[in-house]
Amino acid sequence: MAVIGGSTTGRKARWTFVDIAVVAYALIPVLWTMSLSFKTAEAQTDKNFFPSEWTFDNYKAIFTTDQFVRALVNSIGIALIATLIAVVLGTMAAYAIARLDFPGKQALVGVSLLIAMFPQVSLVSPLFEMERQLGLFDTWPGLILPYITFALPLAIYTLSAFFREIPWELEKAAKMDGATPAQAFRRVIAPLAAPGVFTTAILVFIFCWNDFLFAISLTSTEASRTVPAALAFFTGASQFEAPVGSISAAAVVITIPIIVFVLFFQRRIVAGLTSGAVKG
Amino acid sequence: MSQQTVESGPAATPAEPAPRKGKPALSEGKRAERRLGWLLCAPAAIVMLAVTGWPIIYSVWLSLQRYDLRFPDQREFVGLENYVAVLSDGYWWTAFGVTVLLTVVSVAIELVLGMLLALVMHRTLVGRGLVRTVSLIPYGIVTVVAAFSWFYAWNADTGYLADMFGAQAPLTEQIPSLLIIILAEVWKTTPFMALLLMAGLALVPDDLLKAASMDGATAWQRFTKVMLPVMKPAILVALLFRTLDAFRIFDNIFVLTKGANDTSSVSMITYNNLIKGLNLGIGSTMSVLIFIAVAIIAFIFVKLFGASAPGSDQEGRR
Numbered sequence: 001m002a003v004i005g006g007s008t009t010g011r012k013a014r015w016t017f018v019d020i021a022v023v024a025y026a027l028i029p030v031l032w033t034m035s036l037s038f039k040t041a042e043a044q045t046d047k048n049f050f051p052s053e054w055t056f057d058n059y060k061a062i063f064t065t066d067q068f069v070r071a072l073v074n075s076i077g078i079a080l081i082a083t084l085i086a087v088v089l090g091t092m093a094a095y096a097i098a099r100l101d102f103p104g105k106q107a108l109v110g111v112s113l114l115i116a117m118f119p120q121v122s123l124v125s126p127l128f129e130m131e132r133q134l135g136l137f138d139t140w141p142g143l144i145l146p147y148i149t150f151a152l153p154l155a156i157y158t159l160s161a162f163f164r165e166i167p168w169e170l171e172k173a174a175k176m177d178g179a180t181p182a183q184a185f186r187r188v189i190a191p192l193a194a195p196g197v198f199t200t201a202i203l204v205f206i207f208c209w210n211d212f213l214f215a216i217s218l219t220s221t222e223a224s225r226t227v228p229a230a231l232a233f234f235t236g237a238s239q240f241e242a243p244v245g246s247i248s249a250a251a252v253v254i255t256i257p258i259i260v261f262v263l264f265f266q267r268r269i270v271a272g273l274t275s276g277a278v279k280g
Numbered sequence: 281m282s283q284q285t286v287e288s289g290p291a292a293t294p295a296e297p298a299p300r301k302g303k304p305a306l307s308e309g310k311r312a313e314r315r316l317g318w319l320l321c322a323p324a325a326i327v328m329l330a331v332t333g334w335p336i337i338y339s340v341w342l343s344l345q346r347y348d349l350r351f352p353d354q355r356e357f358v359g360l361e362n363y364v365a366v367l368s369d370g371y372w373w374t375a376f377g378v379t380v381l382l383t384v385v386s387v388a389i390e391l392v393l394g395m396l397l398a399l400v401m402h403r404t405l406v407g408r409g410l411v412r413t414v415s416l417i418p419y420g421i422v423t424v425v426a427a428f429s430w431f432y433a434w435n436a437d438t439g440y441l442a443d444m445f446g447a448q449a450p451l452t453e454q455i456p457s458l459l460i461i462i463l464a465e466v467w468k469t470t471p472f473m474a475l476l477l478m479a480g481l482a483l484v485p486d487d488l489l490k491a492a493s494m495d496g497a498t499a500w501q502r503f504t505k506v507m508l509p510v511m512k513p514a515i516l517v518a519l520l521f522r523t524l525d526a527f528r529i530f531d532n533i534f535v536l537t538k539g540a541n542d543t544s545s546v547s548m549i550t551y552n553n554l555i556k557g558l559n560l561g562i563g564s565t566m567s568v569l570i571f572i573a574v575a576i577i578a579f580i581f582v583k584l585f586g587a588s589a590p591g592s593d594q595e596g597r598r
Contacts, residue, residue, distance in 0.1 A: 008405075015404045015405045018404065019404060019407050022411050022414065026471070029433070033428065045437050047439060047442075047443040090324060092321070092323065093321045093324040095320060101310075101317070104317075108321050112324075115332055118332060119567075119571055119574045121551065121567060122336065122568070124555075124563075125563040125566075128555070130338065145327075148327055149327055152328055153328075210423060212422075213530050213531070227422075231428065251424075251425040254425060255425055259420075273419075273476070274475055
C-alpha cells in the first residue's frame, strides 16, 4: 500500500469502493426479501429485483392470521425467558470462573466447550422421546430448556472474558472508603459488569431467536411453534398459491429486532463475539 | 532480602506439613471460596448435564432397540442391528458425503473471504463502523429467513438470480442445488469467521509489520511470514467452530431443497427418520454416529491446537 502512498484521496476512493462491495454483499439478500414482501401477489413472479408497485397487503395478511401472531408471541416469549435464565446462570458461573479458585473449574470450562460444539441433531431424538414422556413436548419449557443449555456455554465464555477485565480492586477501595458490600456492588461493580452482561444477553437472544432445528422437532402445534418453524409451515391463500408474500413479510418482521440490535450495539456485539471465542 | 528468606525458612517449615497433608487443612477462607465457587456453578452445570449428558446416554440406549413409534408393539432390544442397517445404507453414505463436501468447500471459501473481510474491517480508512455494522447483519439474521431469500432468488417462478443466470430450475438438480446451499452458508457465516479473524489481526503488532516492510518484505510476504504465524491460534479457533457448525448444517438444506435430489445432510436424514418417519431406533443411531463424527473432528483439531486450545486457560489468554 505504501507503494502508491502519496494520494490519500486515491486510497480513500479505493476503500470506499471496497466498502460498497461489502455493504452490497451483506444487504442484497435482505433487500430482496423486503422487495418480495412489498410486491403484489401478481408481481411476485415478475422476477424484478424491485417491486414496481408497493403494497402492504402481505403484512396485513400475516397480522390477521393466528398462525403468525401466535408464533411471534411464542418466539418473543421463549427467547426472552431463555435469555433471562441463561444470563443469570451464566453470570453466576462466569463470576466463579473469573474470580474464585475451586477444583472442577477446568472441568466446567471443558464441558461448556464440548456443548458449544455439540451436534444439536444428536439431542433431537432423545429429547423428542423424553419430552413426550414428561409432557414437555410442544410446550414453552420444552424449547426453553434446550435453548438455555446451548446458550450457557456462549454466556459463560463471553461473561468470564468480560469479568476478567473488571478491576475488582475498586470494590475493596470502595469498602475502605466506608461503602457497605451492597453499596460497593451496586455503585461500583454492577455498572462495570453491566455492559458485558448486556452484550451476552444480546448474543444469547440472537441464538434463541435463530433456532430452527429444535423449534420444528420439539413442537407440533401453534402452542409453542416459533416463527422460524412456522415459516416452514405457512400456506398460501389457496392450496395452489405459493405463500411467497406472507413468508417474506414474516421474514422481514423477525429480522427487525436483529437489525435494531446490530445498528445500536455493533461495537458491543463485536466485542462479545471476539472475546468469547478468542480470549485475546 | 535474601537474609530474610533464609531466616524465615526454618520458621516456616513446621507450618508446611499441615497443608500438604490434604484438603481438610485448607484455611477457612479457602474453603468458603470453594463452596461459593461450586454453589455458583452448580445450576449451570446441572442444566447442561441434564439436557445433554443424560439424553446422549439415553440415545445410545434407544439406538440399540428396534423402536418405531408407528409400531410400538414391536419394540425390542436388537443390539447393533440398527448400526448395521444405517452403515450399510446408501442414503446414509450419500448424506455423509454431501455433508463432508459442503463442510469442506464452504469452510474453505469462508476462510478466504473471511480473511479478506477481516482485513477490510481492520484496515479500511473510510466507514469502518459502517462496514462492521453491516457485516453483522448476515451473522444475526435468522438462517431460515436468509434461506428463504436465496430460495426465492433461485426459484424458477420468482427468482431474479435464476432469471439473470438463465437457469431453468437450479434447485431441482443436485450440483446446482449444492452450489446454492454453499452460497447460502458462505453468505451467512463469513462475517462470523471474519470477526474471529479480526480479533487475531488485532494481535499482530504494527511495529513488526513496519519493520518487515522496511526490510523490503512485499505485502504478500508480510501477510504469510508475519501476520499468519501470529494469527494461527485465532485461525484454528475460527476453523474449529465453523467446521463443527458446518457439519451440522440443516436449516439451509431444509428450506432450499428439503433434501431432494441427494442433497440431504446427515442432520437432515436424521430429522427425516425421526420426526417424519417416527423411527426412534434408526434416528437415535444416526444421532450417535453424528456425535462420534463430530467428536473425531474436534479431536483432530485439538491435536492441531496443541497447547493453544481454547479452554486451556494459560495459553488461551496470551
